[in-house]
Amino acid sequence: MGSAGPVTDAMITVRGANKRYGDFAALDDVDFEVPAGSLTALLGPSGSGKSTLLRAIAGLDQPDTGTITINGRDVTNVPPQKRGIGFVFQHYAAFKHLTVRENVAFGLKIRKRPKAEITEKVDNLLEVVGLAGFQTRYPNQLSGGQRQRMALARALAVSPEVLLLDEPFGALDAKVREDLRAWLRRLHDEVHVTTVLVTHDQQEALDVADRIAVLNKGRIEQVGAPGDVYDTPANAFVMSFLGAVSALNGALVRPHDIRVGRTPEMAVATSDDSVQATGVTRARVDRIVMLGFEVRVELTNAATATPFTAQITRGDAEALGLKEGDTVYVRATRVPSLPDGVTVESLTNPRPA
Incomplete structure (x- = not known):
């Protein structure tokens, strides 16, 4: 459901992959x-199947049925070490007794590459990942973020056709994660190796990836560019998983697409002559939560008594002077087009079990 058409320049192709553990379908x-x-x-x-799919591509898990092709070669029954891949896990197991330089060089040494080639490649990679000057340190002398950058350098050292990342930043704190996301995007733009990243963090996917595949219950719900998947979701599940959702007058909308005003007229954008005030709904402010430069306004629909959330800028909140208990008027400025038959109720049950 919602998958993209065939990719003519595909590096990785998975066809008809199924994987079951008893009654549980990890891949469907x-x-x-x-x-x-x-x-x-x-x-x-x-439990959506994302790590199972990644491990199947890596050769660490064997699908019950189906085929996996990398760069035109059927690798379904090929062992991991012969698939031309680099793999980085969330918890990177570095060799504690080896220096940064020796860790990164490990794969090249076991492949018996010339010493001069190893030295040049390792030095170049450490420069690329921002660890020049750390060559003689040991893993326990590095921060968590530095260890993950060393892990990526080690994976890239053997010139893999494909780089697979299984929640590589999941064990790090939020600020380090944010910094590494930006760093990974810059690294990818420099080295251009085909990369697949597993994450449950929507912001991470939107920040880093140029394509997102949304999985649920072992199936791929939608594949596309981040903007396309976010703005034109294939179904209610994709919409809800890619970001916060509010139910307003029977429609699913993003909280940041709800305009709040003190009067019905204020809830209508003056720049949009096509918008009529008939779409405006009266609501009560229940709670105001400051989120840095944004403000979450928790409201109750006066007509239906149902709660929903709007997200507005701090400047708009201050201009409106909102307080708990206030009456305001709201209108959705954008309602994503979902397939026919999708209802607000389907948000919590997008597909029958």
Whole structure:
């Protein structure tokens, strides 16, 4: 459901992949393609199948049925070490007794590459990942973020055709994660290796990837560019998983697409002559939460007594002078077009079990 058409320049192709553990379907007839040179995020909740799909591509898990192709070569039955991949896990197991330089060089040494080649490549990679000057340190002398950058350098050292990242920043604190997301995007733009990133963090996927595949219950719900998946979701599940959702007058809308005003006229954008005030709804302010430069306003629809949330700028909140208990008027400025038959109720049950 919601998957993209065939990718003509696919580096990775998965066809008809199924994987069951007893009655649990980890992968349910998955067709999936990754374009060469792309950074594709596998996004979904726990148990959605994203890590199983990544491990199947890596050769660490064998699908019950289906085929996996990397760069035109069927690798379904090929062992991991012969697939031309680099793999980085959330908890990177560095060799504690080896220095940063020796850790990064490890894969090249076991491949018996010439010493001069190893030295040049390791030095270049440490420069690229921002660890020049750390060559002689040991893993326990690095921060968590530095260890993950060392892990990426080690994975890239063997010139893999594909780089697979299984929640590589999941064990790090929020600020380090944010910094590493930006760093990973810059790194990918420099090295252009085809990369697949598993994450359950929607912001991480939107920040880093140029394509997102949203998984749920072992199936791929939608594949597309971040903006397309966010703005034109294939169904209620994709919409709800890619960000906060409010139910307003029977429609699913993003909280940041709700305009709040003191009067019905204020809830209508003056720049949009086509908008009529008939779409305006009266609501009560229940709670105001400051979120840095944004403000979350928790409201109750006066007509239906149902709660919903709007997200506005701090400047707008201050201009409106909002207080708990106030009456305001709201209107959705944008309502994503979902397939026919999708209702607000389907938000919590997008597909029958």
